[in-house]
Amino acid sequence: MVIPYMIFVGLLFAIGLYCLLTSRNMIKLLIGLEVMAKAAVLSFITAGYARGETFLSQSLVVTFIVVEVCIVAVALALAINAYRNTGSLDIRKLARLKG
Amino acid sequence: MxxxxxxxxxxxxxxxxxxxxxxxxxxxxxxxxxxxxxxxxxxxxxxxxxxxxxxxxxxxxxxxxxxxxxxxxxxDEEQVAEARWPLYVFPLALALFGVIILAAVPALFGSTPAGWGNPTATFGGTLWGLRSLDVLGQIAVIFGGVFGVLALFREKPPTAKEKLEAEKAKEGGNRLW
Structure with missing residues (x-):
């Protein structure tokens, strides 16, 4: 019963991973990270649904969503600051920072 | 399904x-x-x-x-160029990932007995009882996020020289009018 769901989990995770590997735009990287987070949420809920423990999986997902929002907020703040310093969203330009 | x-x-x-x-x-x-x-x-x-x-x-x-x-x-006006090499490596990695999922998932779900928790519990009981320490972690993460954003957008206080220049500019403006 869980195999089709887990195939979609794998697909979503792969799409997010591909974005992280190919993209150099900081906001696009975060979008890739979000897609991977969706795969993790679907995986948690599928596991809870399959074992009949949806309350436990939901409480884990709620915690995960809170962590996810904080990560995105801080990462977007970092991206905006980097844009103000370099004038670009290209992640490679951050490699030249010194200091 | x-x-x-x-x-x-x-x-x-x-x-x-x-x-x-x-x-x-x-x-x-x-x-x-x-x-x-x-x-x-x-x-x-x-x-x-x-x-x-x-x-x-x-x-x-x-x-x-x-x-x-x-x-x-x-x-961002300019388009940021994207890497090309994952296009060739990625299908192989995806196929490997699929094989791992097909092999590992049935084994994972077959190894533990169903319903080892309390299936009659409520969501509130689970979150506040069984996973109450997670709530503390959530509060810590939220504070971490808020202070992280505040630290990143913190304005630098003006130096003595900048303050002097600002005062001079203000005085100049007053004289003009």
Whole structure:
């Protein structure tokens, strides 16, 4: 019963991973990270649904969503600051920072 | 598998592909929001209404607002070039990943007995009883995020020289008028 769901989990995770590997735009990287987070949420809920423990999986997902929002907020703040310093969203330009 | 869930999951995958491959960042962010909204429907259909509400309100709502605000603040005109090498390596990695999923998932779900927790518990009882330490962790993470954003957007206090220049400029303006 869980195999089709887990195939979609794998697909979503792969799409997010591909974005992280190919993209150099900081906001696009975060979008890739979000897609991977969706795969993790679907995986948690599928596991809870399959074992009949949806309350436990939901409480884990709620915690995960809170962590996810904080990560995105801080990462977007970092991206905006980097844009103000370099004038670009290209992640490679951050490699030249010194200091 | 429920056919409606299958259709919804296919739609979620299409939205994920659009979010990753669309060049326009605003459209990519909207695709991500639609993907979250569809995922919320799937979660609701899988007997997880609380997670669905959180997914819909926090992820589809708040995170989309954060993304749109960041895109509006940056206005990146130039297109950032993308790496090409994963195009060739990635299908192989994906196939390997699929084989691992097909091999590992039945073993994982067959190894532990079903319902080892308390299946009659409520969501509130589970979150505040069984996982109450997670709530403390959530509070710590929220404070970490808030102070992280505050630290990143902190204004630098003006130096003595800058203060003097500002006063001179003000005096000059007064004399002029």
């Amino acid at each position: 429920d056919p409606i869930n299958l259709i919804l999951l296919i739609a979620i995958t299409v939205m994920a592909v659009l979010a990753v491959f669309l060049r326009d960042l605003l459209r990519a962010a909207v695709s991500l929001a639609l993907m979250s909204a569809l995922l919320a429907v799937v979660l609701y259909r899988m007997d997880s209404p609380y997670a669905a509400v959180f997914e819909l309100s926090v992820v589809a709502g708040l995170i989309t607002v954060l993304f749109v605000s960041a895109i509006a603040l940056t206005k």
